[in-house]
Amino acid sequence: MPDVKLRVNDPQGRRFVAIDKALFTIGRRTAADLQIISTDVSREHAEIVHDGDQYILRDRGSRYGTFVNGEPVTERALAFGDRIRLGRTDAIELVFQGDEATSGLRETATDINDLRQMAGILNGLRALGSGRVLPEVLTLVMDSALEVTKAERGFVMLANAAGELEFKVARGRGGQTLKGTSFATSEKIPREVFTTGRSRTVSDLMDGSLASVHDGTIAVGIRSVLCVPLRVMSMAQSGSEGVLLPDRVMGVLYLDGRERSTMTSKATVEALEAFATQAAIAIESARLYAEEAEKGRIERDLRVAAEIQRALLAEPAYKGSYCDLAAVSVPCRTVGGDFYDYLELTGGAFAFALGDVAGKGPPAALQAAAVQTNFAALAPVSENPASAMAKINVALLRRAVEARFATMFYGTLEADGKLNYSNAGQEPPILVQSGGRISKLDIGGPVLGLLGYASYELGSLTLEHGDVVVVCSDGVTEARNVAGEEYGGERLVEALGRCHGMKPDAVMDTLMASVRTFVGSAPQADDITTLVIRFTG
Amino acid sequence: MQIEQRIVGDVAVITVTGDITVGKGGDVILKDKINSLLQQGHRKLLLDLGGVSYVDSAGLGQLVSVHATTTRQGGVLRLLNVTKRLKDLLVVTKLLVVFDAYDNEAEALASFVKPAGV
Numbered sequence: 001m002p003d004v005k006l007r008v009n010d011p012q013g014r015r016f017v018a019i020d021k022a023l024f025t026i027g028r029r030t031a032a033d034l035q036i037i038s039t040d041v042s043r044e045h046a047e048i049v050h051d052g053d054q055y056i057l058r059d060r061g062s063r064y065g066t067f068v069n070g071e072p073v074t075e076r077a078l079a080f081g082d083r084i085r086l087g088r089t090d091a092i093e094l095v096f097q098g099d100e101a102t103s104g105l106r107e108t109a110t111d112i113n114d115l116r117q118m119a120g121i122l123n124g125l126r127a128l129g130s131g132r133v134l135p136e137v138l139t140l141v142m143d144s145a146l147e148v149t150k151a152e153r154g155f156v157m158l159a160n161a162a163g164e165l166e167f168k169v170a171r172g173r174g175g176q177t178l179k180g181t182s183f184a185t186s187e188k189i190p191r192e193v194f195t196t197g198r199s200r201t202v203s204d205l206m207d208g209s210l211a212s213v214h215d216g217t218i219a220v221g222i223r224s225v226l227c228v229p230l231r232v233m234s235m236a237q238s239g240s241e242g243v244l245l246p247d248r249v250m251g252v253l254y255l256d257g258r259e260r261s262t263m264t265s266k267a268t269v270e271a272l273e274a275f276a277t278q279a280a281i282a283i284e285s286a287r288l289y290a291e292e293a294e295k296g297r298i299e300r301d302l303r304v305a306a307e308i309q310r311a312l313l314a315e316p317a318y319k320g321s322y323c324d325l326a327a328v329s330v331p332c333r334t335v336g337g338d339f340y341d342y343l344e345l346t347g348g349a350f351a352f353a354l355g356d357v358a359g360k361g362p363p364a365a366l367q368a369a370a371v372q373t374n375f376a377a378l379a380p381v382s383e384n385p386a387s388a389m390a391k392i393n394v395a396l397l398r399r400a401v402e403a404r405f406a407t408m409f410y411g412t413l414e415a416d417g418k419l420n421y422s423n424a425g426q427e428p429p430i431l432v433q434s435g436g437r438i439s440k441l442d443i444g445g446p447v448l449g450l451l452g453y454a455s456y457e458l459g460s461l462t463l464e465h466g467d468v469v470v471v472c473s474d475g476v477t478e479a480r481n482v483a484g485e486e487y488g489g490e491r492l493v494e495a496l497g498r499c500h501g502m503k504p505d506a507v508m509d510t511l512m513a514s515v516r517t518f519v520g521s522a523p524q525a526d527d528i529t530t531l532v533i534r535f536t537g
Numbered sequence: 538m539q540i541e542q543r544i545v546g547d548v549a550v551i552t553v554t555g556d557i558t559v560g561k562g563g564d565v566i567l568k569d570k571i572n573s574l575l576q577q578g579h580r581k582l583l584l585d586l587g588g589v590s591y592v593d594s595a596g597l598g599q600l601v602s603v604h605a606t607t608t609r610q611g612g613v614l615r616l617l618n619v620t621k622r623l624k625d626l627l628v629v630t631k632l633l634v635v636f637d638a639y640d641n642e643a644e645a646l647a648s649f650v651k652p653a654g655v
Contacts, residue, residue: 358593451635
């Protein structure tokens with residue numbers, strides 16, 4: 001008996017059932033050779049009788065009828081490629097198939113239907129906003145196109161940002177992935193199709209490269225090439241209506257193989273073009289999805305980095321036996337280049353620091369972490385803030401990134417009110433003393449990490465009960481309002497003038513309120529970090 | 538940011554206009570310019586910053602960096618017409634000591650005739 005089968009498409013899925021007996025029954029009952037569960041299918045719906053050379057389909061008086069290629073039938077001799085419908089809708093369809101050699105043109109017709117079906121699947125993928133990754137979509141597109149055109153191999157090329165075609169995926173029949181280099185001689189046609197946006201079918205002398213996919217036989221003959229553009233249509237909103245923008249060619253789908261009527265027939269080309277449109281949309285959505293996912297990944301990384309940075313900062317409040325402190329750090333991006341730190345030294349002094357790295361964002365954050373680490377490591381083993389600063393400068397220079405530097409203020413406060421400090425290029429901190437006396441703590445040396453010969457001086461004074469020191473990053477003094485004016489040192493001094501004796505968090509609130517009032521609705525342009533310490537001994 | 542250069546005697550005078558900021562790529566342009574002059578054999582460089590409206594921290598870092606590069610290669614880089622704003626920044630960061638700065642081109646050019654610091 002010849003190899004004859006039904007390709008069944010029904011709610012249970014797609015499958016092949018061989019017609020391997022003289023009387024082949026179709027119906028809802030369990031005993032049927034092909035059982036189809038549907039209310040549209042009668043218990044004994046139809047049968048196929050093998051009679052000599054013929055296969056005859058008979059309706060068994062079904063309730064909703066049997067159709068061949070859309071026509072209702074009671075009895076009909078089947079030809080390969082005939083589409084049999086059971087019942088009222090297209091939900092159940094059987095395609096009568098023989099082996100490939102005997103299928104002929106009818107088979108082409110069904111293959112084109114396959115293409116349309118695949119286009120539907122791709123359309124569905126797009127509608128789902130599927131998270132399928134790009135290579136998967138490309139492979140699916142290639143394999144589907146190969147399957148239905150009977151081409152032997154093919155590839156997809158997509159345009160990169162510069163508008164140049166880039167090789168994406170190459171596949172051979174049977175799902176094998178090919179190297180792009182095997183198509184080295186075929187680049188002319190894709191480029192032409194990409195440029196003109198028009199499909200090409202070409203009959204070409206077969207090149208040696210194609211031989212490799214023919215089990216090593218040296219193939220001599222004519223190669224058929226079918227190459228269609230991948231276009232995306234886009235809609236623009238114009239008033240309440242969508243307007244179709246001109247297509248954009250995003251790449252090409254290229255297929256080749258030995259001459260076959262299926263590959264180069266007009267119907268195949270047209271169907272492949274329709275398919276390519278859907279494929280292009282699926283590829284575009286996968287691309288956009290990948291971009292979004294990448295963006296999401298970077299955002300997640302930044303969020304984690306921001307958490308780490310917050311964890312590196314000391315608690316925003318401290319209360320010791322002779323001083324208390326409040327600090328705040330607000331990066332203008334997710335992460336920033338400012339930091340503050342404080343610790344109790346073994347000799348009993350309280351050490352506090354605030355630093356600001358040139359620049360913003362992740363590079364600055366990394367360097368801020370390096371500066372802070374050096375501070376935490378070197379401060380406890382240094383005689384005083386000035387010698388610590390010199391050590392930190394050397395340490396930073398050892399691993400310097402050209403032209404990158406940090407500014408930092410470092411002070412130690414002792415129980416008797418003695419304040420030692422060194423200022424490495426930091427906007428001078430402000431000391432508020434009783435009666436609103438203001439002084440600036442500017443003794444020290446140049447910024448850190450730039451100059452090998454830098455030296456740092458030690459500033460030394462004695463604080464009274466209630467004296468307050470306010471250390472700010474330049475994001476405070478350089479905060480701008482919508483008119484572009486800077487907050488500036490004078491406003492800072494004015495805001496702090498009445499802060500003597502106030503609790504550090506109240507000083508902080510006063511300062512921040514002053515800055516916020518000045519800035520208004522202007523966006524924050526730089527990291528803002530402030531540390532307030534009060535001597536309570 | 539724009540950079541123009543002219544040669545006066547054996548001094549290369551580099552005139553910078555606009556912002557020296559990382560956002561506008563000014564820091565890199567400046568670095569490339571100085572490097573190219575050094576490569577051409579120039580050793581006396583005068584950087585006219587009169588037309589510079591804003592220098593951010595990256596730009597400031599670059600100024601120090603090109604100064605260091607020039608010195609390392611046996612050259613001298615001096616500043617001309619430093620704006621008040623930049624001067625304030627150099628004071629706060631205590632980097633003013635790094636540079637020899639002049640407010641008058643003739644004086645600046647004359648300074649190259651005698652050895653630095655004399």
